[in-house]
Amino acid sequence: MTSILKKPSVLPGFGLTLGFTLSYLSIIVLLPLGALIAKAGSLGWFGFWDAVLTPRVLAAFQVSFGLSLVAAAINAVFGFIVAWVLVRYQFPGKRLVDALVDLPFALPTAVAGIALSALYAPNGWIGKPLNELFGLKVAFTPIGIAIALTFIGLPFVVRTVQPILQELPPEEEEAAVSLGATRGQTFWRVVFPAVLPALVTGFALSFARGVGEYGSVIFIAGNMPGLTEILPLLIVIKLEQFDYAGAAAVGTSMLLVSFVMLLILNILQHWMRSRHAR
Amino acid sequence: MAIQVQGITKQFGTYRALDSVDLEVRSGELLALLGPSGSGKTTLLRIMAGLESPDAGSLQLNGEEALGLKPRDRQVGFVFQHYALFRHMTVFDNVAFGLKVRPRDQRLPAAEIKRRVMELLELVQLGHFAERYPAQLSGGQRQRVALARALAIEPKVLLLDEPFGALDAKVRKELRRWLRKLHDEIHITSVFVTHDQEEALELADRVVVMSQGRIEQIGTPADVYDHPSSAFVYEFLGQVNRFDCTVEGGVARIGNGALSIATDETVRGSGVAYVRPHDLGVAPAVGGPGRVSGVHVVGPDARVEIELDGLNLEAEMDRERFTSLGMVVGDRCTVQIDRARVFAR
Numbered sequence: 001m002t003s004i005l006k007k008p009s010v011l012p013g014f015g016l017t018l019g020f021t022l023s024y025l026s027i028i029v030l031l032p033l034g035a036l037i038a039k040a041g042s043l044g045w046f047g048f049w050d051a052v053l054t055p056r057v058l059a060a061f062q063v064s065f066g067l068s069l070v071a072a073a074i075n076a077v078f079g080f081i082v083a084w085v086l087v088r089y090q091f092p093g094k095r096l097v098d099a100l101v102d103l104p105f106a107l108p109t110a111v112a113g114i115a116l117s118a119l120y121a122p123n124g125w126i127g128k129p130l131n132e133l134f135g136l137k138v139a140f141t142p143i144g145i146a147i148a149l150t151f152i153g154l155p156f157v158v159r160t161v162q163p164i165l166q167e168l169p170p171e172e173e174e175a176a177v178s179l180g181a182t183r184g185q186t187f188w189r190v191v192f193p194a195v196l197p198a199l200v201t202g203f204a205l206s207f208a209r210g211v212g213e214y215g216s217v218i219f220i221a222g223n224m225p226g227l228t229e230i231l232p233l234l235i236v237i238k239l240e241q242f243d244y245a246g247a248a249a250v251g252t253s254m255l256l257v258s259f260v261m262l263l264i265l266n267i268l269q270h271w272m273r274s275r276h277a278r
Numbered sequence: 279m280a281i282q283v284q285g286i287t288k289q290f291g292t293y294r295a296l297d298s299v300d301l302e303v304r305s306g307e308l309l310a311l312l313g314p315s316g317s318g319k320t321t322l323l324r325i326m327a328g329l330e331s332p333d334a335g336s337l338q339l340n341g342e343e344a345l346g347l348k349p350r351d352r353q354v355g356f357v358f359q360h361y362a363l364f365r366h367m368t369v370f371d372n373v374a375f376g377l378k379v380r381p382r383d384q385r386l387p388a389a390e391i392k393r394r395v396m397e398l399l400e401l402v403q404l405g406h407f408a409e410r411y412p413a414q415l416s417g418g419q420r421q422r423v424a425l426a427r428a429l430a431i432e433p434k435v436l437l438l439d440e441p442f443g444a445l446d447a448k449v450r451k452e453l454r455r456w457l458r459k460l461h462d463e464i465h466i467t468s469v470f471v472t473h474d475q476e477e478a479l480e481l482a483d484r485v486v487v488m489s490q491g492r493i494e495q496i497g498t499p500a501d502v503y504d505h506p507s508s509a510f511v512y513e514f515l516g517q518v519n520r521f522d523c524t525v526e527g528g529v530a531r532i533g534n535g536a537l538s539i540a541t542d543e544t545v546r547g548s549g550v551a552y553v554r555p556h557d558l559g560v561a562p563a564v565g566g567p568g569r570v571s572g573v574h575v576v577g578p579d580a581r582v583e584i585e586l587d588g589l590n591l592e593a594e595m596d597r598e599r600f601t602s603l604g605m606v607v608g609d610r611c612t613v614q615i616d617r618a619r620v621f622a623r
Contacts, residue, residue, distance in 0.1 A: 171362035174329050175424075178349045178356040179376035179431055189379070193366040272366075 033255065039248035051249040056225050057234060060250075064231040065257065067142055068210030071149035075206045076199055079157025086158070087165040101158045104151055109215030116148055117220040140222030145230065148216040153206030160202035164195050197272045204265040211258055279340040279434035279467050280305045281326060286335035288321055288491075295321040296332065297491040303435075306465045308458070310478035313488035314514065319471045320439055322488075326469065327356045327437050340434065352435075355428030359440040361420040363412040369423050370408040373398055376431035398426040401460070418449040425457075429466075438470035442477065454481050475515050479503060487511050509621045512552040519553045519591055523620065530620045536567055536587035539615045545622045552619045555594035559614040560584065562603055566610040573607055575600070586613055 040048055051057070086098055104112065120127040120138040130136045138144045168191065176186040214232040221228040231254055238247035281303035288296040296318045303309050311319040324330040326337065328349035337344045344352055363372050373395045377386060386394070399405045402422040412420055421441060428436060441457070442450040458481050461468060472478050478485045479499040487494040487502055487510075495507040506512040513520065521532040525545045531538045532551055539551070560568070560582055571590075572583035580600035584591040591613060605611065 169360070169362060171358045171360060172364060174349075175356065175358060175362040175427075176364075176375070176379075178327055178329065178352075178354060179379065179427065180350040181375070181379040182350070185379045189375070190364055193364075 040252040051246045059226040072207035083161040113216035113219030144220040149210040156205035157202030164198040282338035307483040310482035312478040317488040318491040355433035357438040402426045436468040523551045557617040558593035563612045566612040568611045
């Protein structure tokens with residue numbers, strides 16, 4: 001056991017930094033999560049499932065996780081294209097576009113939510129023509145939620161894919177071309193697989209952000225129970241009704257599902273990386 | 279397949295990488311493009327492969343104009359200095375890549391691709407490594423995979439850009455002998471770029487010496503070493519002593535006349551004389567004009583530094599001869615030039 005923990009190293013302070021890391025993580029992450037689970041535990045095994053397995057909670061699960069996946073998928077595609085353009089081409093205003101990508105990080109999410117719902121509302125700049133021309137309602141429907149989640153998740157994909165694309169040696173593409181590959185083959189067989197692990201990371205981050213998002217969604221969602229009600233909102237509603245244990249139960253179940261999904265993505269990523277790790 | 283290069287010019291911004299270069303690569307030969315960095319050799323190679331396009335000039339592959347052809351239509355195998363293997367593919371998939379990306383109607387059946395790839399991996403002595411990833415191989419092995427990958431498409435021409443540049447000295451030497459042997463077996467027209475004169479002289483059938491975007495000399499290794507056509511080639515190929523001299527009546531006088539040598543060059547007046555270290559004869563002599571100022575014995579060779587009349591000379595001889603002369607630092611000696619080349623200033 002000691003041999004695993006204590007390999008000789010020229011870097012000092014292993015014990016100190018490990019101790020610090022563990023205590024820090026315990027205070028910042030484990031303690032609150034532990035408290036959450038303990039609170040949910042006060043319901044007892046059956047009480048817990050009774051609180052979680054209601055139609056309203058299950059519908060909210062579907063909305064939160066389903067739409068987060070949709071948004072993360074959209075971000076994976078378009079975030080990749082944005083990163084590609086930012087890395088591969090020179091154009092006037094490139095720095096501005098680059099800075100623009102980070103805005104969803106910085107903007108208060110409530111502001112984003114209000115702006116989006118104003119735009120996509122049936123009388124908004126985009127919502128109105130969409131409604132009149134296609135009969136498409138965006139605000140106060142699941143589509144609106146997906147748009148809000150896409151907005152806040154975009155930087156995660158761009159910022160994880162960008163450095164990997166940047167470091168991709170041009171020689172690999174040149175080699176592919178000289179071996180007879182078309183542009184399409186070069187992209188799909190050489191560039192894309194090299195970037196895929198980073199893309200999965202970006203997808204996972206965007207997804208996780210979407211599941212936890214509250215501020216921007218509640219303004220555009222309409223918050224109809226069973227239809228456009230997200231889990232975080234449901235938790236807030238339960239809190240307002242002083243159902244603390246029920247809120248904790250929903251939170252705990254969210255935690256479980258998120259953990260499992262992120263774990264799967266991590267395993268997938270580890271498998272991809274291990275194949276060409278140095 | 280022969281390659282004809284005519285008047286190829288390439289400009290990067292204000293920097294002229296290639297200045298109207300003419301070159302013929304003969305079918306089946308192994309040709310070295312040799313020059314210091316910035317001489318344009320890699321640019322020329324990349325233009326042949328279609329990875330770069332020239333501003334002017336023409337390029338013919340086997341008599342056919344090739345500048346309009348895309349890289350993938352040129353049937354050229356390219357090997358990169360840093361291997362450029364596909365990191366996420368196994369060695370097998372790397373080598374098979376060129377065969378798998380062919381249009382469906384030209385693609386070989388999977389079994390045939392497998393057979394060809396394994397054959398190539400045997401050729402580069404990596405048959406057991408088919409399922410490895412590039413990251414699990416040494417530098418020399420990676421470069422052999424890169425070579426097999428380039429050969430898989432049965433190219434008419436093999437182009438190698440500093441193929442041994444990233445390898446350590448011992449592996450470099452082994453791989454270069456091996457490449458020469460391979461070339462003797464398959465006789466594919468090959469052009470390789472190097473800045474290492476020893477590599478070029480040892481490996482190539484003919485050497486093209488380049489400098490500042492121009493070709494200085496083309497010839498066999500013996501040709502360019504023994505009969506350099508310009509001062510640049512003399513200085514670039516091997517060690518050399520360089521002296522200012524004045525030429526009068528067929529005799530070049532070096533320094534204040536302490537050394538002189540007959541020359542049949544047409545140079546008159548002031549010139550520059552080049553003398554290889556092994557063309558300097560040194561003999562111990564009490565009260566001689568030279569003084570031994572340094573001795574370096576490296577392996578089988580001995581390098582002797584000599585001060586003579588304000589000049590610093592370097593002579594080279596084999597170790598045995600040096601031992602028999604019995605010279606030590608501080609001894610006086612005579613110096614004689616056996617062979618020199620004089621260029622006008």
